[in-house]
Structures are given as C-alpha cells and as structure tokens.
Amino acid sequence: MRFPSLIRAGVALLVIAVVHAEERRFVFERPLMATRFAITCHGEDEAAAKKAADEAFAAAEEVNRIASDYSPESELMRLPAGKATKVSPVFAELLESSFHHAKLTEGAFDPTLGRLTKLWRESRRTRVLPPDDILTSARDAGGWKHATWDAATSTILLQKPGMQLDLGGIAKGYAADRMLAVMVKAGFSRTCIAAGGDLRLGDPPPGRKAWRVGLQTFDEESPEEVVELVNCAVSTSGDLHQFAEIGGKRYSHILDPATGLGLTERIAVSVISPTATISDALATAACVVGPEKAEALCLKAGATRVIVRTPR
Structure with a gap:
C-alpha cells in the first residue's frame, strides 16, 4: 500500500484527517534550508491562516539568514576564529542548544565541523575522497571542546585557527519549533510543521486524538511504521535519499567526527522528543554512535522514544 504524504522525507505526515465542517485544512509550502518546509494547519479563516503561515516562514528564514553556511554574509559565516564575538539573540538560542547537545552526546553531535562539512560536500559532488593531508587539516580544525560558548554574555570563541561552525544538524528543528510557536500565537494550535526529516506537531486535527x-x-514506497503523536516532535536521520558511492563504498551525508567522512555503516534513527530542536540534534548523534548505543544515548539526552533500524 502506498501512503499519501505531504512531503518526501524521512518522516511523512499521512494525509488522514477528519475535518469538522467549521474548520478546514490549509497547507502552505516553501523551499528553505536546502529542503522543503510545509505548514499544515486547521482553522476557519484561510486569510488568517495564510498571514500566520507567512509570519512562521519569516521566522524560519531569519534562522536561515543567521545560521546558513552557504551564505558568506550569514552571522555564522562571519564569526572570526580566535576572537570572542557577541551574537544576536536568535543565534544565541541556537548556539546554546547546539553546545548543550554536543555536551550531552559527548561530541556525537558536534557543531564545529564546518570545515569538514564543506570538504565532504565537494567529495559527494565529485565522487572523489579528499587527500589525506587536506582531510586531516579540516578534521583538526574542529572539536566542540575547542569552542567556548558563554551563555551569560552571548559570546562565542572559536579557539582553533580556521574553525568554522555547521549547525545543519539542528537548525531545521530549531526553525520548526519557532514556526509552531508563531502559529500557536496566531490561534492555529492545530498545526504540523514539516522541515525535511523533522516534524513539529501541535494539537491534533479536528476529530482526531493525534497526528x-x-x-x-x-523503504522507498511506504513507511515501515505509523505512530500517533501530539504536541511533540519527531526527526528521522539516515541515508535513504542522501548518500554517495565513492570507490565502490556507500557513504552517508552524515559526517563521522572521528573520520571526517560520511558514515559507512547504514542506520536510520527516528527520535521522538518534546521539541524538534532536541529530536533533530539527537537523530544525527544517534546515527554517529551506531545501533548499539543510539537508543540509550538519546533517552539519556531527552528523547521520549527512539526507533533504530538497520537494513535487513
């Protein structure tokens, strides 16, 4: 059976809903952060829903402008190494969460791998592994313990020469949380935010107990499992759609901080947690530590449920 879904992603919102006559379902979509964001909400007024959705997308776009490592003008890319720098309030929230999860996962989630991320993107594009000396240099420039985040003063110090941040493993989840907050404030609590492999869920659709x-x-054709969730988040990480074959070996888009290359052991992890910021970061970390340690790591770090799968 093929399930209809809102977007193609690691998590799919099944379009199964009973809608009361006075409330309708509205869907708004927009490309953002190298994926597609979608808002599904229920309400009576389409114009009000669109206005709220526009404000929610604007909140996500602000995160992208601040934390994108594709834009040389982003606040993230303008951080200098070797100098303590005060950051904006939104960036401060994101950095606080990033380094909090780096500590909780003992570096399985590492926000300081910007140099490696750019190097690995090039390898995925060219299908050629980086030379050992260049890989070593990029790997040596990272390490979350060599960045000092001071929450009291909202300052970040990148201690190593050439160190760069990469918040791709948490920014989409953080953006989804901000978007849901906007929708709820506007009166649309029955909302689901889809951000690539991350879902942030509010109150359930009318007539249902959960999403x-x-x-x-x-499985390319259908979900392996369907869960019912409300007022929480779920993120799935894996290499179903994003991988590269180089020299006869399959590499994930998820970086292993220890090697500086994509993961080679296939794994997919779904993390359910109170917020998408948490689930996004932990799903990445779970893939890095592997199937034997993934569940324990995530539950200890704030997940409510962890589903780990490996190929049959």
Whole structure:
C-alpha cells in the first residue's frame, strides 16, 4: 500500500484527517534550508491562516539568514576564529542548544565541523575522497571542546585557527519549533510543521486524538511504521535519499567526527522528543554512535522514544 504524504522525507505526515465542517485544512509550502518546509494547519479563516503561515516562514528564514553556511554574509559565516564575538539573540538560542547537545552526546553531535562539512560536500559532488593531508587539516580544525560558548554574555570563541561552525544538524528543528510557536500565537494550535526529516506537531486535527506520522527509513514506497503523536516532535536521520558511492563504498551525508567522512555503516534513527530542536540534534548523534548505543544515548539526552533500524 502506498501512503499519501505531504512531503518526501524521512518522516511523512499521512494525509488522514477528519475535518469538522467549521474548520478546514490549509497547507502552505516553501523551499528553505536546502529542503522543503510545509505548514499544515486547521482553522476557519484561510486569510488568517495564510498571514500566520507567512509570519512562521519569516521566522524560519531569519534562522536561515543567521545560521546558513552557504551564505558568506550569514552571522555564522562571519564569526572570526580566535576572537570572542557577541551574537544576536536568535543565534544565541541556537548556539546554546547546539553546545548543550554536543555536551550531552559527548561530541556525537558536534557543531564545529564546518570545515569538514564543506570538504565532504565537494567529495559527494565529485565522487572523489579528499587527500589525506587536506582531510586531516579540516578534521583538526574542529572539536566542540575547542569552542567556548558563554551563555551569560552571548559570546562565542572559536579557539582553533580556521574553525568554522555547521549547525545543519539542528537548525531545521530549531526553525520548526519557532514556526509552531508563531502559529500557536496566531490561534492555529492545530498545526504540523514539516522541515525535511523533522516534524513539529501541535494539537491534533479536528476529530482526531493525534497526528498520524509515517516513519520512512529504508523503504522507498511506504513507511515501515505509523505512530500517533501530539504536541511533540519527531526527526528521522539516515541515508535513504542522501548518500554517495565513492570507490565502490556507500557513504552517508552524515559526517563521522572521528573520520571526517560520511558514515559507512547504514542506520536510520527516528527520535521522538518534546521539541524538534532536541529530536533533530539527537537523530544525527544517534546515527554517529551506531545501533548499539543510539537508543540509550538519546533517552539519556531527552528523547521520549527512539526507533533504530538497520537494513535487513
């Protein structure tokens, strides 16, 4: 059976809803952060829903302008190494969460791998592994313990020469949380935010007790499991759609901080947690530590449920 879904992603929102006559379902979509963001909400006034959705997308776009490592003008890319720098309030929230999860996962989630990320993107594009000396240099420039984040003063110090941040493993989840907050404030609590492999869920659709979410990991055609969730988040990380074959070996888009290359052991992890900021970061970390340690790591760090799968 093929399930209809809102977007193609690691998690899919199944379009199964009973809508009361006075409330309608509205869907708004926009490309953002190298994926597609979508807002599904329920309400009576389409114009009000669109206005709220526009404000929610604007909140996500602000995160992208601040934390994108694709734009040389972003606040993230303008951080100098070797100098303590005060950051904006939104960036401060994101950095606080990033280094908090780096500590909780003992570096399995590491926000300081910007040099490696750019190097690995080039390898995925050219299908050629980086030379050992260049890989070593990029790997040596990272390490979350060599960045000092001071929450009291909102300052960040990148201690190593050439160190760069990469918040791609948490920024989409953080943006989804901000978007849901905007929608709820505008009166649309029955909302789901889809941000690539991350879902942030509010109150359930009218006539239902929960949102039905399909967890899609290794099966291209349909979810392996359907869960019912409300007022929480779920993120799935894996290499179902993003991988590269180089020299006869399959590499994930998820970086292993220890090697500086994409993961080679196939794994898919779905993390359910109170917020998408948490689930996004932990899903990445879980893939890095592997199937034997993933569940324990995530539950200790704030997840409420962890589903780990490997290819049959």
